[in-house]
Amino acid sequence: MSPAEADEDRLRRDAVAAVRRLDALGLNRGSTGNLSLRCPRDAVDGMLITPTGMGGEGLRAADLVWVGDDGAVDGAWQPSSEWPFHRAVYRARPDLAAVVHTHSENAAALSCLERGLPPFHYMVAVAGGDSVPCTPYHLFGSDALSQAVAAAMRERDACLLAHHGLVAAGRTLAQAMKIAVEVESLCAVYLKLLPLGEPPRLDAAQMAAVIDKFRGYGRARRR
Numbered sequence: 001m002s003p004a005e006a007d008e009d010r011l012r013r014d015a016v017a018a019v020r021r022l023d024a025l026g027l028n029r030g031s032t033g034n035l036s037l038r039c040p041r042d043a044v045d046g047m048l049i050t051p052t053g054m055g056g057e058g059l060r061a062a063d064l065v066w067v068g069d070d071g072a073v074d075g076a077w078q079p080s081s082e083w084p085f086h087r088a089v090y091r092a093r094p095d096l097a098a099v100v101h102t103h104s105e106n107a108a109a110l111s112c113l114e115r116g117l118p119p120f121h122y123m124v125a126v127a128g129g130d131s132v133p134c135t136p137y138h139l140f141g142s143d144a145l146s147q148a149v150a151a152a153m154r155e156r157d158a159c160l161l162a163h164h165g166l167v168a169a170g171r172t173l174a175q176a177m178k179i180a181v182e183v184e185s186l187c188a189v190y191l192k193l194l195p196l197g198e199p200p201r202l203d204a205a206q207m208a209a210v211i212d213k214f215r216g217y218g219r220a221r222r223r
């Protein structure tokens with residue numbers, strides 16, 4: 001196995017483990033979620049993405065589908081029908097290497113109100129700003145949805161898709177997973193508050209201080 005093949009093999013195994021974790025956490029409802037990892041081959045940018053309609057239980061590393069930036073597909077299965085917006089995120093954000101998408105219950109519920117998360121809790125800054133936006137509704141797999149996701153993800157590491165679910169991305173798969181889990185949890189808390197009225201919001205300076213502190217947190221620190 002060449003070094004490049006070994007790298008891709010590791011990405012495939014990481015992806016399978018992440019899908020199983022989404023299942024275990026209850027975020028991958030009925031195999032509706034999907035995830036991808038940036039995976040260039042030679043000089044061609046591309047990604048490994050979960051196949052369409054396949055949940056964590058039967059998923060094997062070999063089932064991941066490679067999709068090139070030009071749309072070329074290499075694999076035994078069809079890639080997730082939502083691969084176009086994964087590509088749109090990688091094109092919009094060269095710094096990102098993993099995209100996680102779920103129809104998890106709380107994110108989907110809030111998205112059906114066509115609302116994102118305001119700065120009601122400091123952890124909203126996990127997505128890199130003082131809100132998690134909600135993009136307008138567009139048909140899954142459509143160019144319009146890809147454009148809307150790319151526009152939102154240029155400013156944030158996560159967004160909600162109206163009447164659909166959530167997208168989270170990271171420089172690593174672990175980071176994308178962490179953001180997806182956190183946004184789902186924040187959506188649960190926000191939905192719990194809404195019947196009591198719109199909660200008070202942290203102000204711009206308070207959120208800026210959190211974002212600033214998170215910048216230092218992401219890096220490993222030697223003592």
Ligand SMILES: [Zn+2]
Pocket residue numbers: 032082101102103140164165
């Ligand atoms: Zn979806």
